[in-house]
Amino acid sequence: MKFSVLAALAAALMSPAYAHLIMASPKPFNNPNNSPLLPSGLDYPCRGPPVGSPTSTELKVGSNQQVTFEGSTTHGGGSCQLAITMDKTPTKDSKFKVIHSVEGGCPLTPIDFSVPAELPNGDATFAWTWFNNIGNREMYMNCASVKISGGASDNSGFDKLPDMAIANIKVGAGVGCTTLEGTDAIFPNPGKSVQKAASGKFKDLCASKTPAASGAASTPAATPVVTPVASSAAPPADAITSTIHTLVTVTGTPTGNSSVTEASPAPASPTPPAQPSATSPPATGGNASCATDGEIVCNGETQFAICNHGKAVWQPVAAGTSCKNGKIAKRAFTHRAQRTAGSV
CATH class of the missing domain: 2.70.50.70 (Coagulation Factor XIII; Chain A, domain 1)
Incomplete structure:
Protein backbone atom coordinates (compact mmCIF):
# COMPACT_ATOMS: atom_id res chain seq x y z
CA MET A 1 0.00 0.00 0.00
CA THR A 223 29.06 2.83 -6.49
CA PRO A 224 26.05 5.03 -7.25
CA VAL A 225 25.76 6.58 -10.71
CA VAL A 226 25.17 10.26 -10.04
CA THR A 227 24.00 12.53 -12.85
CA PRO A 228 23.48 16.05 -11.48
CA VAL A 229 21.07 18.33 -13.31
CA ALA A 230 22.28 21.92 -13.52
CA SER A 231 19.77 24.41 -12.21
CA SER A 232 18.99 27.56 -14.19
CA ALA A 233 20.72 29.69 -11.59
CA ALA A 234 22.44 29.27 -8.24
CA PRO A 235 22.93 31.52 -5.19
CA PRO A 236 26.34 33.00 -4.37
CA ALA A 237 28.83 30.46 -3.00
CA ASP A 238 28.99 32.17 0.40
CA ALA A 239 25.25 32.63 0.79
CA ILE A 240 23.46 30.60 3.48
CA THR A 241 19.80 30.56 2.54
CA SER A 242 16.70 28.41 2.79
CA THR A 243 16.46 26.73 -0.60
CA ILE A 244 14.47 24.27 -2.66
CA HIS A 245 16.87 22.30 -4.88
CA THR A 246 16.15 20.50 -8.12
CA LEU A 247 16.60 16.81 -7.32
CA VAL A 248 17.44 13.86 -9.52
CA THR A 249 17.01 10.26 -8.44
CA VAL A 250 19.89 8.00 -9.38
CA THR A 251 20.47 4.31 -8.92
CA GLY A 252 23.83 2.56 -9.00
CA THR A 253 25.14 -0.95 -8.52
CA PRO A 254 28.65 -2.35 -7.84
CA THR A 255 28.79 -3.56 -11.48
CA GLY A 256 27.88 -0.17 -12.93
CA ASN A 257 25.00 -1.65 -14.95
CA SER A 258 22.15 0.57 -13.91
CA SER A 259 19.45 2.68 -15.42
CA VAL A 260 19.34 6.42 -14.99
CA THR A 261 16.23 8.53 -15.28
CA GLU A 262 16.94 12.15 -16.11
CA ALA A 263 14.46 14.93 -15.64
CA SER A 264 14.16 17.33 -18.56
CA PRO A 265 14.52 20.93 -17.39
CA ALA A 266 11.30 22.87 -17.02
CA PRO A 267 10.77 25.51 -19.75
CA ALA A 268 11.76 29.01 -18.79
CA SER A 269 8.93 31.36 -17.90
CA PRO A 270 8.92 35.15 -18.25
CA THR A 271 9.53 36.96 -15.00
CA PRO A 272 6.57 39.25 -14.09
CA PRO A 273 6.89 42.15 -11.67
CA ALA A 274 8.02 41.35 -8.11
CA GLN A 275 5.52 40.49 -5.38
CA PRO A 276 4.58 43.28 -2.93
CA SER A 277 6.22 41.45 0.02
CA ALA A 278 9.74 42.20 -1.26
CA THR A 279 11.24 45.56 -2.22
CA SER A 280 12.54 45.90 -5.80
CA PRO A 281 13.97 42.38 -6.22
CA PRO A 282 16.88 42.18 -8.64
CA ALA A 283 17.88 39.26 -10.88
CA THR A 284 18.65 35.72 -9.68
CA GLY A 285 21.16 35.71 -6.83
CA GLY A 286 20.21 39.21 -5.66
CA ASN A 287 18.30 39.97 -2.52
CA ALA A 288 15.57 42.18 -1.17
CA SER A 289 14.01 43.07 2.14
CA CYS A 290 10.93 41.22 3.40
CA ALA A 291 8.51 41.58 6.29
CA THR A 292 7.73 38.21 7.91
CA ASP A 293 10.35 35.55 8.74
CA GLY A 294 9.49 32.15 7.30
CA GLU A 295 7.16 33.43 4.57
CA ILE A 296 7.68 32.51 0.93
CA VAL A 297 8.33 35.49 -1.36
CA CYS A 298 7.98 35.20 -5.16
CA ASN A 299 10.01 37.02 -7.82
CA GLY A 300 7.85 36.16 -10.79
CA GLU A 301 7.04 32.46 -11.18
CA THR A 302 10.60 31.19 -11.59
CA GLN A 303 12.31 32.61 -8.49
CA PHE A 304 11.54 32.45 -4.78
CA ALA A 305 13.01 33.15 -1.36
CA ILE A 306 12.15 32.26 2.22
CA CYS A 307 12.24 35.37 4.38
CA ASN A 308 15.13 35.02 6.85
CA HIS A 309 15.67 37.81 9.38
CA GLY A 310 14.11 40.38 7.04
CA LYS A 311 16.18 39.32 4.03
CA ALA A 312 15.05 37.45 0.89
CA VAL A 313 17.75 35.98 -1.39
CA TRP A 314 16.39 35.02 -4.81
CA GLN A 315 16.99 31.59 -6.30
CA PRO A 316 15.27 29.36 -8.88
CA VAL A 317 12.30 27.15 -8.00
CA ALA A 318 12.63 23.38 -8.38
CA ALA A 319 11.98 21.89 -11.81
CA GLY A 320 8.27 21.32 -12.36
CA THR A 321 7.15 23.97 -9.85
CA SER A 322 6.36 27.69 -9.90
CA CYS A 323 6.03 30.45 -7.32
CA LYS A 324 2.66 32.21 -7.24
CA ASN A 325 1.12 34.40 -4.56
CA GLY A 326 3.63 33.32 -1.92
CA LYS A 327 3.22 29.60 -2.55
CA ILE A 328 5.23 26.89 -4.33
CA ALA A 329 2.94 24.88 -6.63
CA LYS A 330 3.45 22.07 -9.11
CA ARG A 331 3.46 22.91 -12.81
CA ALA A 332 1.87 20.75 -15.47
CA PHE A 333 3.60 17.39 -16.04
CA THR A 334 6.88 17.75 -17.92
CA HIS A 335 8.41 15.17 -20.25
CA ARG A 336 10.90 12.78 -18.67
CA ALA A 337 13.34 11.00 -20.94
CA GLN A 338 14.75 7.67 -19.80
CA ARG A 339 17.89 6.07 -21.09
CA THR A 340 19.89 3.11 -20.00
CA ALA A 341 23.54 3.19 -19.03
CA GLY A 342 25.74 2.86 -22.08
CA SER A 343 23.25 4.46 -24.51
CA VAL A 344 24.25 7.54 -26.42
Whole structure:
Protein backbone atom coordinates (compact mmCIF):
# COMPACT_ATOMS: atom_id res chain seq x y z
CA MET A 1 0.00 0.00 0.00
CA LYS A 2 1.48 3.29 -1.07
CA PHE A 3 1.72 6.04 1.54
CA SER A 4 -0.90 8.72 0.95
CA VAL A 5 0.23 12.28 0.23
CA LEU A 6 -1.06 14.20 3.25
CA ALA A 7 -0.04 17.66 2.13
CA ALA A 8 1.24 19.37 -0.99
CA LEU A 9 4.66 21.00 -0.87
CA ALA A 10 3.31 24.52 -0.44
CA ALA A 11 1.03 23.48 2.41
CA ALA A 12 3.90 21.72 4.15
CA LEU A 13 6.06 24.82 3.93
CA MET A 14 3.37 27.17 5.22
CA SER A 15 1.65 24.96 7.83
CA PRO A 16 1.30 26.78 11.17
CA ALA A 17 0.86 23.53 13.12
CA TYR A 18 4.57 22.73 13.37
CA ALA A 19 7.83 24.67 13.58
CA HIS A 20 10.50 22.17 12.61
CA LEU A 21 9.60 19.51 10.07
CA ILE A 22 8.20 16.15 11.13
CA MET A 23 7.47 12.96 9.18
CA ALA A 24 3.77 12.74 8.34
CA SER A 25 3.66 9.53 6.29
CA PRO A 26 4.29 6.79 7.24
CA LYS A 27 2.75 7.71 10.58
CA PRO A 28 5.47 7.91 13.27
CA PHE A 29 4.83 6.02 16.47
CA ASN A 30 4.30 7.65 19.89
CA ASN A 31 3.10 10.93 18.29
CA PRO A 32 6.58 12.48 18.69
CA ASN A 33 7.17 16.20 18.73
CA ASN A 34 9.34 17.74 16.06
CA SER A 35 12.42 18.42 18.16
CA PRO A 36 15.86 17.02 17.27
CA LEU A 37 17.45 14.17 19.21
CA LEU A 38 19.17 15.17 22.43
CA PRO A 39 22.90 15.92 21.92
CA SER A 40 23.64 13.34 24.64
CA GLY A 41 21.88 10.67 22.60
CA LEU A 42 19.69 9.64 25.54
CA ASP A 43 16.58 9.48 23.30
CA TYR A 44 18.32 7.67 20.41
CA PRO A 45 16.92 5.88 18.52
CA CYS A 46 13.49 7.17 17.49
CA ARG A 47 13.04 9.39 20.57
CA GLY A 48 12.12 6.23 22.46
CA PRO A 49 10.66 2.78 21.71
CA PRO A 50 7.05 2.34 20.48
CA VAL A 51 4.41 2.36 23.20
CA GLY A 52 1.22 0.31 23.03
CA SER A 53 0.11 -0.99 19.63
CA PRO A 54 1.27 1.55 17.02
CA THR A 55 -0.12 1.63 13.50
CA SER A 56 1.92 -0.59 11.18
CA THR A 57 2.30 0.13 7.45
CA GLU A 58 2.93 -2.68 4.97
CA LEU A 59 5.99 -2.28 2.74
CA LYS A 60 5.95 -4.72 -0.17
CA VAL A 61 9.35 -5.44 -1.69
CA GLY A 62 9.63 -3.85 -5.15
CA SER A 63 6.84 -1.34 -4.55
CA ASN A 64 7.27 2.41 -4.92
CA GLN A 65 6.59 4.38 -1.75
CA GLN A 66 6.67 8.00 -0.60
CA VAL A 67 7.58 9.82 2.60
CA THR A 68 5.85 13.14 3.25
CA PHE A 69 6.38 15.86 5.86
CA GLU A 70 4.55 18.53 7.83
CA GLY A 71 6.03 21.76 9.17
CA SER A 72 7.40 25.11 8.09
CA THR A 73 10.99 25.49 9.34
CA THR A 74 13.24 23.78 6.81
CA HIS A 75 16.62 25.04 8.13
CA GLY A 76 17.81 25.59 4.56
CA GLY A 77 17.40 21.92 3.65
CA GLY A 78 20.24 19.51 4.28
CA SER A 79 20.73 15.76 3.81
CA CYS A 80 18.68 12.82 5.05
CA GLN A 81 18.38 9.04 4.90
CA LEU A 82 15.69 6.36 4.99
CA ALA A 83 16.64 3.24 6.92
CA ILE A 84 15.22 -0.02 8.27
CA THR A 85 15.99 -2.12 11.33
CA MET A 86 14.43 -5.56 11.72
CA ASP A 87 13.99 -4.83 15.43
CA LYS A 88 10.33 -4.19 16.18
CA THR A 89 11.39 -2.39 19.36
CA PRO A 90 14.67 -0.64 18.44
CA THR A 91 17.44 0.05 20.96
CA LYS A 92 20.84 1.76 20.83
CA ASP A 93 22.28 -1.56 19.63
CA SER A 94 19.85 -1.90 16.71
CA LYS A 95 21.38 -1.97 13.23
CA PHE A 96 19.61 0.54 10.97
CA LYS A 97 20.39 -0.21 7.31
CA VAL A 98 20.11 2.48 4.62
CA ILE A 99 17.61 1.95 1.79
CA HIS A 100 17.70 5.49 0.29
CA SER A 101 19.84 8.63 0.74
CA VAL A 102 19.13 12.28 -0.15
CA GLU A 103 22.14 14.60 -0.31
CA GLY A 104 21.05 18.24 -0.41
CA GLY A 105 17.55 19.73 -0.61
CA CYS A 106 16.05 17.47 2.06
CA PRO A 107 13.29 17.49 3.13
CA LEU A 108 11.82 20.32 1.05
CA THR A 109 9.90 17.88 -1.15
CA PRO A 110 8.33 14.44 -0.59
CA ILE A 111 10.82 11.57 -0.90
CA ASP A 112 10.08 8.78 -3.39
CA PHE A 113 11.81 5.44 -2.91
CA SER A 114 11.56 1.77 -3.87
CA VAL A 115 11.48 -1.00 -1.25
CA PRO A 116 14.67 -3.03 -1.93
CA ALA A 117 14.74 -6.83 -2.38
CA GLU A 118 17.36 -7.23 0.38
CA LEU A 119 14.76 -6.65 3.12
CA PRO A 120 13.63 -9.85 4.88
CA ASN A 121 9.97 -10.52 5.69
CA GLY A 122 8.61 -9.58 9.09
CA ASP A 123 7.88 -6.74 11.49
CA ALA A 124 10.43 -3.94 11.38
CA THR A 125 11.03 -0.25 12.16
CA PHE A 126 11.32 2.43 9.47
CA ALA A 127 13.43 5.54 10.20
CA TRP A 128 13.87 8.96 8.60
CA THR A 129 16.97 10.89 9.74
CA TRP A 130 17.86 14.49 8.81
CA PHE A 131 20.98 16.66 9.20
CA ASN A 132 19.88 20.28 8.70
CA ASN A 133 21.83 22.84 6.66
CA ILE A 134 21.21 25.99 8.75
CA GLY A 135 20.94 26.26 12.53
CA ASN A 136 22.33 24.25 15.44
CA ARG A 137 24.25 21.07 14.64
CA GLU A 138 21.46 18.57 15.17
CA MET A 139 20.15 15.14 14.15
CA TYR A 140 16.42 14.66 13.62
CA MET A 141 14.83 11.19 13.67
CA ASN A 142 11.27 9.95 13.30
CA CYS A 143 10.35 6.23 13.26
CA ALA A 144 7.33 4.19 12.19
CA SER A 145 6.31 0.55 12.62
CA VAL A 146 6.22 -1.36 9.32
CA LYS A 147 5.72 -4.92 8.09
CA ILE A 148 7.90 -6.18 5.20
CA SER A 149 6.23 -8.55 2.74
CA GLY A 150 7.40 -10.28 -0.44
CA GLY A 151 10.99 -10.06 0.77
CA ALA A 152 13.94 -12.33 1.45
CA SER A 153 13.80 -15.43 3.66
CA ASP A 154 17.02 -14.52 5.51
CA ASN A 155 19.13 -11.51 6.52
CA SER A 156 22.12 -12.15 4.26
CA GLY A 157 21.34 -9.35 1.80
CA PHE A 158 20.05 -7.02 4.51
CA ASP A 159 23.28 -7.30 6.52
CA LYS A 160 25.29 -6.09 3.49
CA LEU A 161 23.36 -2.82 3.22
CA PRO A 162 25.25 0.26 4.55
CA ASP A 163 24.79 1.41 8.12
CA MET A 164 22.70 4.53 8.74
CA ALA A 165 24.85 7.62 9.32
CA ILE A 166 24.97 9.15 12.83
CA ALA A 167 26.31 12.62 13.64
CA ASN A 168 25.91 15.49 16.10
CA ILE A 169 24.95 13.13 18.99
CA LYS A 170 27.14 11.15 21.39
CA VAL A 171 26.18 7.68 20.19
CA GLY A 172 28.37 5.20 18.29
CA ALA A 173 29.83 6.72 15.12
CA GLY A 174 28.24 10.06 16.10
CA VAL A 175 30.78 10.63 18.89
CA GLY A 176 33.02 13.46 17.67
CA CYS A 177 31.29 13.56 14.28
CA THR A 178 29.87 17.03 13.62
CA THR A 179 28.35 18.39 10.43
CA LEU A 180 29.34 21.85 9.17
CA GLU A 181 26.70 24.59 9.22
CA GLY A 182 25.71 26.01 5.85
CA THR A 183 26.56 22.79 3.99
CA ASP A 184 24.76 19.68 2.75
CA ALA A 185 26.26 16.50 4.16
CA ILE A 186 27.79 13.87 1.89
CA PHE A 187 27.30 10.43 3.45
CA PRO A 188 30.34 8.11 3.71
CA ASN A 189 28.23 5.24 2.33
CA PRO A 190 24.88 6.41 0.88
CA GLY A 191 24.02 3.02 -0.64
CA LYS A 192 22.79 2.19 -4.14
CA SER A 193 19.71 4.43 -4.15
CA VAL A 194 20.80 8.08 -4.00
CA GLN A 195 18.98 11.34 -4.69
CA LYS A 196 21.32 14.35 -5.02
CA ALA A 197 20.66 18.05 -5.39
CA ALA A 198 21.86 19.56 -8.65
CA SER A 199 23.75 22.28 -6.80
CA GLY A 200 24.80 23.10 -3.26
CA LYS A 201 27.72 23.47 -0.89
CA PHE A 202 28.57 19.84 -0.13
CA LYS A 203 30.88 18.66 2.65
CA ASP A 204 31.63 15.26 4.19
CA LEU A 205 29.26 14.28 7.00
CA CYS A 206 31.96 14.54 9.68
CA ALA A 207 33.37 17.83 8.37
CA SER A 208 35.07 18.56 11.70
CA LYS A 209 37.17 15.37 11.59
CA THR A 210 40.07 14.28 9.42
CA PRO A 211 39.40 11.51 6.86
CA ALA A 212 41.47 9.06 8.94
CA ALA A 213 39.19 9.59 11.93
CA SER A 214 35.89 10.00 10.13
CA GLY A 215 34.48 6.71 11.44
CA ALA A 216 32.98 5.68 8.10
CA ALA A 217 30.82 2.56 8.07
CA SER A 218 32.64 -0.73 7.63
CA THR A 219 30.19 -2.02 4.99
CA PRO A 220 31.77 -1.77 1.50
CA ALA A 221 30.24 1.14 -0.37
CA ALA A 222 28.23 0.62 -3.52
CA THR A 223 29.06 2.83 -6.49
CA PRO A 224 26.05 5.03 -7.25
CA VAL A 225 25.76 6.58 -10.71
CA VAL A 226 25.17 10.26 -10.04
CA THR A 227 24.00 12.53 -12.85
CA PRO A 228 23.48 16.05 -11.48
CA VAL A 229 21.07 18.33 -13.31
CA ALA A 230 22.28 21.92 -13.52
CA SER A 231 19.77 24.41 -12.21
CA SER A 232 18.99 27.56 -14.19
CA ALA A 233 20.72 29.69 -11.59
CA ALA A 234 22.44 29.27 -8.24
CA PRO A 235 22.93 31.52 -5.19
CA PRO A 236 26.34 33.00 -4.37
CA ALA A 237 28.83 30.46 -3.00
CA ASP A 238 28.99 32.17 0.40
CA ALA A 239 25.25 32.63 0.79
CA ILE A 240 23.46 30.60 3.48
CA THR A 241 19.80 30.56 2.54
CA SER A 242 16.70 28.41 2.79
CA THR A 243 16.46 26.73 -0.60
CA ILE A 244 14.47 24.27 -2.66
CA HIS A 245 16.87 22.30 -4.88
CA THR A 246 16.15 20.50 -8.12
CA LEU A 247 16.60 16.81 -7.32
CA VAL A 248 17.44 13.86 -9.52
CA THR A 249 17.01 10.26 -8.44
CA VAL A 250 19.89 8.00 -9.38
CA THR A 251 20.47 4.31 -8.92
CA GLY A 252 23.83 2.56 -9.00
CA THR A 253 25.14 -0.95 -8.52
CA PRO A 254 28.65 -2.35 -7.84
CA THR A 255 28.79 -3.56 -11.48
CA GLY A 256 27.88 -0.17 -12.93
CA ASN A 257 25.00 -1.65 -14.95
CA SER A 258 22.15 0.57 -13.91
CA SER A 259 19.45 2.68 -15.42
CA VAL A 260 19.34 6.42 -14.99
CA THR A 261 16.23 8.53 -15.28
CA GLU A 262 16.94 12.15 -16.11
CA ALA A 263 14.46 14.93 -15.64
CA SER A 264 14.16 17.33 -18.56
CA PRO A 265 14.52 20.93 -17.39
CA ALA A 266 11.30 22.87 -17.02
CA PRO A 267 10.77 25.51 -19.75
CA ALA A 268 11.76 29.01 -18.79
CA SER A 269 8.93 31.36 -17.90
CA PRO A 270 8.92 35.15 -18.25
CA THR A 271 9.53 36.96 -15.00
CA PRO A 272 6.57 39.25 -14.09
CA PRO A 273 6.89 42.15 -11.67
CA ALA A 274 8.02 41.35 -8.11
CA GLN A 275 5.52 40.49 -5.38
CA PRO A 276 4.58 43.28 -2.93
CA SER A 277 6.22 41.45 0.02
CA ALA A 278 9.74 42.20 -1.26
CA THR A 279 11.24 45.56 -2.22
CA SER A 280 12.54 45.90 -5.80
CA PRO A 281 13.97 42.38 -6.22
CA PRO A 282 16.88 42.18 -8.64
CA ALA A 283 17.88 39.26 -10.88
CA THR A 284 18.65 35.72 -9.68
CA GLY A 285 21.16 35.71 -6.83
CA GLY A 286 20.21 39.21 -5.66
CA ASN A 287 18.30 39.97 -2.52
CA ALA A 288 15.57 42.18 -1.17
CA SER A 289 14.01 43.07 2.14
CA CYS A 290 10.93 41.22 3.40
CA ALA A 291 8.51 41.58 6.29
CA THR A 292 7.73 38.21 7.91
CA ASP A 293 10.35 35.55 8.74
CA GLY A 294 9.49 32.15 7.30
CA GLU A 295 7.16 33.43 4.57
CA ILE A 296 7.68 32.51 0.93
CA VAL A 297 8.33 35.49 -1.36
CA CYS A 298 7.98 35.20 -5.16
CA ASN A 299 10.01 37.02 -7.82
CA GLY A 300 7.85 36.16 -10.79
CA GLU A 301 7.04 32.46 -11.18
CA THR A 302 10.60 31.19 -11.59
CA GLN A 303 12.31 32.61 -8.49
CA PHE A 304 11.54 32.45 -4.78
CA ALA A 305 13.01 33.15 -1.36
CA ILE A 306 12.15 32.26 2.22
CA CYS A 307 12.24 35.37 4.38
CA ASN A 308 15.13 35.02 6.85
CA HIS A 309 15.67 37.81 9.38
CA GLY A 310 14.11 40.38 7.04
CA LYS A 311 16.18 39.32 4.03
CA ALA A 312 15.05 37.45 0.89
CA VAL A 313 17.75 35.98 -1.39
CA TRP A 314 16.39 35.02 -4.81
CA GLN A 315 16.99 31.59 -6.30
CA PRO A 316 15.27 29.36 -8.88
CA VAL A 317 12.30 27.15 -8.00
CA ALA A 318 12.63 23.38 -8.38
CA ALA A 319 11.98 21.89 -11.81
CA GLY A 320 8.27 21.32 -12.36
CA THR A 321 7.15 23.97 -9.85
CA SER A 322 6.36 27.69 -9.90
CA CYS A 323 6.03 30.45 -7.32
CA LYS A 324 2.66 32.21 -7.24
CA ASN A 325 1.12 34.40 -4.56
CA GLY A 326 3.63 33.32 -1.92
CA LYS A 327 3.22 29.60 -2.55
CA ILE A 328 5.23 26.89 -4.33
CA ALA A 329 2.94 24.88 -6.63
CA LYS A 330 3.45 22.07 -9.11
CA ARG A 331 3.46 22.91 -12.81
CA ALA A 332 1.87 20.75 -15.47
CA PHE A 333 3.60 17.39 -16.04
CA THR A 334 6.88 17.75 -17.92
CA HIS A 335 8.41 15.17 -20.25
CA ARG A 336 10.90 12.78 -18.67
CA ALA A 337 13.34 11.00 -20.94
CA GLN A 338 14.75 7.67 -19.80
CA ARG A 339 17.89 6.07 -21.09
CA THR A 340 19.89 3.11 -20.00
CA ALA A 341 23.54 3.19 -19.03
CA GLY A 342 25.74 2.86 -22.08
CA SER A 343 23.25 4.46 -24.51
CA VAL A 344 24.25 7.54 -26.42
